[in-house]
Amino acid sequence: xxxxxxxxxxxxxxxxxxxxxxxxxxxxxxxxxxxxxxxxxxxxxxxxxxxxxxxxxxxxxxxxxxxxxxxxxxxxxxxxxxxxxxxxxxxxxxxxxxxxxxxxxxxxxxxxxxxxxxxxxxxxxxxxxxxxxxxxxxxxxxxxxxxxxxxxxxxxxxxxxxxxxxxxxxxxxxxxxxxxxxxxxxxxxxxxxxxxxxxxxxxxxxxxxxxxxxxxxxxxxxxxxxxxxxxxxxxxxxxxxxxxxx
Ligand SMILES: O=P(O)(O)OC[C@H]1O[C@H](OP(=O)(O)OP(=O)(O)O)[C@H](O)[C@@H]1O
Ligand SMILES: Nc1ncnc2[nH]cnc12
Numbered sequence: 001x002x003x004x005x006x007x008x009x010x011x012x013x014x015x016x017x018x019x020x021x022x023x024x025x026x027x028x029x030x031x032x033x034x035x036x037x038x039x040x041x042x043x044x045x046x047x048x049x050x051x052x053x054x055x056x057x058x059x060x061x062x063x064x065x066x067x068x069x070x071x072x073x074x075x076x077x078x079x080x081x082x083x084x085x086x087x088x089x090x091x092x093x094x095x096x097x098x099x100x101x102x103x104x105x106x107x108x109x110x111x112x113x114x115x116x117x118x119x120x121x122x123x124x125x126x127x128x129x130x131x132x133x134x135x136x137x138x139x140x141x142x143x144x145x146x147x148x149x150x151x152x153x154x155x156x157x158x159x160x161x162x163x164x165x166x167x168x169x170x171x172x173x174x175x176x177x178x179x180x181x182x183x184x185x186x187x188x189x190x191x192x193x194x195x196x197x198x199x200x201x202x203x204x205x206x207x208x209x210x211x212x213x214x215x216x217x218x219x220x221x222x223x224x225x226x227x228x229x230x231x232x233x234x235x236x237x238x239x240x241x242x243x244x245x246x
Contacts, residue, residue, distance in 0.1 A: 006052055012100045013055035016063035017043050019097030023070065033062055064105035067098055068234045071211060081239035083212060089120050089183050092127065099131035107229045108207035111179035113137050113172050115198065117165055117190050121182040124211060128181060137172065139165035139197055153196035157189055165193045167201075174202035180222075185210035185232060186239065188221030195225045207231075214238055 001009070021029055021044050029044075030037040035054065042048040050058065074087040074094075088094065110132050116125035118140045129136035141164065143150060149169035156162050172178060178198045185191055191208055198205055208222040208230040215238025222230045 010049040010055045013050050013058040014043055015100045016058050020066050059104045063101035067101045071234050077236050081237055089123050092123050095124050095127035099127040103131055106231045108179055111206040112176035114179045115194055116181050124183055125181050139167040151197050151200045153193040155193055167197050172201035172203050176203045177206045178203045179206040181209045184212045185218035186214040188218030191222045
């Protein structure tokens with residue numbers, strides 16, 4: 001690891017600790033991390049940087065587990081298994097703090113573009129794009145006025161309804177690397193449409209990520225479409241109720 005990579009890892013660890021500190025006292029943070037409260041205080045306040053080994057532990061293992069627990073505490077699941085994750089997707093500062101943990105915990109290569117589907121994936125995609133310092137793009141269910149050329153992806157859903165997503169063709173250049181993200185993956189149909197868009201754009205796929213997997217079908221479906229890493233931070237049981245897709 002060269003000096004710059006070491007510094008980047010140390011700074012990411014500080015980001016993770018700051019995210020965890022949002023909802024904890026220093027004593028609680030010491031309990032979560034197994035690190036002394038005094039050291040944690042110095043890291044969080046930016047007076048001292050954690051050593052490389054500590055930084056790696058914080059970023060790769062601890063951060064991911066703690067973030068998953070934080071996410072679980074923020075989501076509500078109704079009796080048919082539908083997820084209300086407004087407390088997460090409406091909280092941009094939380095997602096900004098989550099981004100380094102996601103980026104480092106899932107082995108994604110740094111993309112050129114983070115791609116999602118409007119609407120609920122947008123804040124997560126923005127947080128990851130900002131973390132990587134790259135563009136964020138979102139496909140929509142309608143064509144934006146004044147855009148001349150679109151990439152379209154259409155699919156007939158399990159429900160029988162046809163769904164089309166449109167992305168301005170200028171959003172992704174051939175040969176660019178795309179990280180496909182969404183707040184939630186259930187059937188995987190939305191992610192598949194986004195992967196179709198990446199394919200039409202002649203882009204490479206850096207990975208597929210969702211904050212929440214409702215069942216395993218969507219993750220498996222995405223894995224069938226790419227060799228890049230595919231993952232979700234947490235999972236809930238699949239829906240039991242009527243399947244809707246508006
Ligand atoms: O894996 P899937 O079965 O495709 O489901 C996941 C998709 O469903 C939700 O979006 P929705 O279509 O409800 O649109 P919204 O983001 O505008 O709410 C969610 O934000 C994902 O994009
Ligand atoms: N909020 C949600 N919960 C579970 N499955 C879904 N599929 C689409 N939106 C969903």
